[in-house]
Amino acid sequence: MFWVGGRWMASFDERKNYDITTRIHSMMCQFMKRKSSRSLQSCAGVSFGTKVCRNQASRLNLQAYSFNLILVPLSRRLLLQAAGIAAGSLVAPKLLSGRAKAAEAIAPTLNTSLDACTPPGDPIKALLERNMKFSKVWQALGDGVSPRERMALKVSMFEEGCQIDRLALAEGQRPWAALISCADARVAPEWIFSAGSGELFQVRVAGNSAFDDGIASLEYAVAVLEVPLILVLGHSGCGAVKAAMSTAPLTPLLEDLVKPIRSSLKSSDDLTQAIEGNARYAAGQLTKRSAVLKEAEASGKVLIKSAFFDIKSGEVSLLN
Incomplete structure (x- = not known):
């Protein structure tokens, strides 16, 4: 072990020091599991078999120990902390309890920061109003404007953003x-x-269909994050819908992809009608295939809508 740049450093060749550090990591994990006022979210293995305790829920902000291929950085402070934990310090439980209480006090402040850009009132109305701002700028990106100038115009719409x-x-x-x-x-x-x-929770897949993993992701968004709106967004010229309407052979995986789209098609549909119908169908499938989303919609906790985005004009229009 040697002193470099204001920190104690230990090489991996010093096997004894490495083994001691590894045992300290393990003891820290076990100690935190027993003593923390909130359970650890994880105590996961990382490179070289060491363990790192993480606890975002209580925000204990413990420093994770990380290793590179040559050196293990160990500050004097961390060495003392680790030694105290390994020895079963009696002070640690009080310290952890105090941090947990502090984390609870900080939570409202964090939520306020995360809500800083949440628009008041109806979320679907807010989306459409914001889209109007985008579509005006989008339509101004015509011929005779260089790519750099187009980007500058696009960025300008965020000048009054959040x-x-x-x-x-x-x-x-x-x-x-x-x-x-x-x-x-x-x-x-x-x-x-x-x-x-941080404003929009997104699930993206070719053809914007309601596939299992996507529905599960939305269950998380509604049940855990308490998102009040789900919008299924189709768009003009969708290649996945074109493929679903075509009789051309597809790979096995692409066949699986277009199955739910084909379920929404009508023989008389043109491409735009098929795209709109697919968006409506996908929106309907969310509550048919998820009890969580069905209950949330029935109780008024979430609103589910479908919409169509026209690439040429940049405008979004509601379908239901």
């Missing part, structure tokens, strides 16, 4: 709307709805 504090986002999320939208590169919800990071 962005949640990145430090708050590092601790959690409180999105005010959830979307199932297409994976199409032309369909970017943050742009379409002039939203900052």
Whole structure:
């Protein structure tokens, strides 16, 4: 062990020191499980068999011990803390209890920060109003404008926008709307709805269909994050819907992808009608296939809507 740059450093070749550090990590995990006022979310193994305790729920903010291929950084303070824990310090339980209480007091402040950009009132109305702002800018990106000038115009619509504090986002999320939208590169919800990071919970898949993993993700958004709105967003010229309408052979995985889309098709539909019908169908499938979403909608905790995004105009219109 040697002193470098204000920290104690131990090489992996010093096997004895490495083994002691590993045992301390393990003892810390066990100690925290027994003594913390809230259970640890995880005590997960990382590289070289060491263990790291994490507890976001109580925000104990314990420093994780990390290793690189050459050196293990161990500050003098951390060495003393680890030694105290390994020895069964009697002070630690009081310290942890105090931190847990402090975390509870901080929680309302965190929620306030995460809600900083949540619009008041009806979320669907807020989405449409924001989309109007986007569509005006989008339609101004015509011929004779360079790519750089187009981007400058796009960015200008965020000048009066809102962005949640990145430090708050590092601790959690409180999105005010959830979307199932297409994976199409032309369909970017943050742009379409002039939203900052942390505002929209997104599930994206070609054809914006209600697939199992996507529905499960929305169950989490509604049941845990308490998102009040789910919007299924179809768009003009959707390639997945085109593929579903075609008789051309597809790969086995693509066949699986378009199955739910084909279930929504009508023989008389043109492409736009098929896209709109698919969005409505996917919205309906959410409550048919999820008891969580069905109950949430019935109780008024979530509103489920479908919409159509026209790429040329940039406008979003509700379908139901």
